[in-house]
Amino acid sequence: MMKQTLRNTAFFVMAILAIAVSMNVTAASKKTMTVDATAYNSVPGQTDDDPWVAAWNNRLRPGQKVIAVSRDLEKHGLTNGAKVKIEGLPGTYTVRDRMNKRFKNRIDVWMEKDIKKARKWGKKKLKIIWGHKK
Known part of the structure; x- marks a missing residue:
């Protein structure tokens, strides 16, 4: 009976340690950074030839939560399709433009055609969070 209790306790401790290690791996894979955040629109003068096609050839559609990133952030994993949380904004944004x-050290929040909203947004310093859960 004593041996069985010891085995159960050892199994329980090992299970807790395994969970703790897996939680650490998840936490370690998340990255945060403070960046300058501006806004942009799908209008001529702010984009290339087709204002609805982003740099990696993604077609932007109304209602999407999209950001563009400065190219120096790409080395941190912020590339096409990366999911990003932005401090102070609801939901998850997808990197679709560069x-x-x-x-440098900058994101641009896509605000479709609403130039007034983008100008009101201005420039802010915000924390972004990204990274895959394992």
């Missing part, structure tokens, strides 16, 4: 080479 910015001109001159920009």
